[in-house]
Amino acid sequence: MKKNDFILIVSLLLVSVVIIIAINIFKQEGSKIIISVDGKEVEILDLNRDATFSIKGENGSFNDIEIKDGSVSMVNASCPDKICVEHRPIHYNHETIVCLPNKVVVEIIGGDENPIDSIAK
Amino acid sequence: MKTNKVATFGLLIALAFIFSYIETLIPLPIPIPGIKIGLANMVVVIAFMKLGDKDALILSLLRIILVSFIFGSLFSMVYSLSGGMLSWLFMLIGKKTKKFSLVGISVLGGVFHNIGQIIVAIIVVENTKIAYYLPLLLVSGLITGALIGALASIILEHLKHI
Numbered sequence: 001m002k003k004n005d006f007i008l009i010v011s012l013l014l015v016s017v018v019i020i021i022a023i024n025i026f027k028q029e030g031s032k033i034i035i036s037v038d039g040k041e042v043e044i045l046d047l048n049r050d051a052t053f054s055i056k057g058e059n060g061s062f063n064d065i066e067i068k069d070g071s072v073s074m075v076n077a078s079c080p081d082k083i084c085v086e087h088r089p090i091h092y093n094h095e096t097i098v099c100l101p102n103k104v105v106v107e108i109i110g111g112d113e114n115p116i117d118s119i120a121k
Numbered sequence: 122m123k124t125n126k127v128a129t130f131g132l133l134i135a136l137a138f139i140f141s142y143i144e145t146l147i148p149l150p151i152p153i154p155g156i157k158i159g160l161a162n163m164v165v166v167i168a169f170m171k172l173g174d175k176d177a178l179i180l181s182l183l184r185i186i187l188v189s190f191i192f193g194s195l196f197s198m199v200y201s202l203s204g205g206m207l208s209w210l211f212m213l214i215g216k217k218t219k220k221f222s223l224v225g226i227s228v229l230g231g232v233f234h235n236i237g238q239i240i241v242a243i244i245v246v247e248n249t250k251i252a253y254y255l256p257l258l259l260v261s262g263l264i265t266g267a268l269i270g271a272l273a274s275i276i277l278e279h280l281k282h283i
Contacts, residue, residue, distance in 0.1 A: 005225035012263050019256040039247030086152035097252045098154060105246045
């Protein structure tokens with residue numbers, strides 16, 4: 001391993017660690033979740049109110065989202081890898097659970113930052 | 122193309138293909154989208170050294186297309202392609218500067234593979250918050266890249282006669 005390899009690895013590590021620490025220092029509790037499908041917002045739900053929400057897509061695809069005890073998680077999905085289902089429950093601002101095959105994104109937003117008041121359906 | 126080169130090329134593509142398949146069989150316990158060992162990248166690194174830059178690119182492309190058609194979807198192909206192309210590009214840059222060993226080149230490959238995939242994910246779901254996964258994926262790309270680079274070096278030592 002050459003010296004430059006070492007410099008590369010250490011710099012990347014440093015940058016990553018600094019970002020991770022910064023994210024964790026500045027994280028805030030979220031207050032709502034925005035569920036979007038294929039880039040379009042579909043629903044906004046309150047993080048403090050236990051609820052379940054199902055998204056049904058074309059070709060029988062589905063994503064089941066559950067809000068419980070102030071966190072949201074994906075309890076079931078039709079995607080093949082189920083990475084979204086294995087994701088730990090999230091509740092901090094800007095955190096996301098993404099189901100890429102179904103193009104579903106569950107994002108946590110904070111009350112004061114949220115510019116959206118309602119969604120016209 | 123010389124027969125010898127064609128044979129080597131064929132072997133390496135088959136190897137990259139099998140490595141990709143093996144990876145789908147070993148789910149990593151870390152549920153972060155995009156984390157993989159990147160064994161197939163090891164073959165691309167070896168191709169860089171044994172076949173040449175352009176051939177490494179073709180090998181990577183063929184591997185991605187084959188794997189996507191058989192084990193994935195057109196959808197997953199977009200992600201793999203973006204990760205693979207960006208990864209190849211930066212491995213090429215790393216190789217050209219002549220300042221890195223295989224470990225460094227492979228680290229560049231792993232890291233930019235993940236960056237490429239995140240960029241496409243952000244574009245597809247139109248959500249920039251996905252970028253928050255970047256630091257974790259950088260670290261994982263770094264670690265797997267380094268390991269794969271070390272492995273590739275060892276293997277190339279034994280392949281000196283090809």
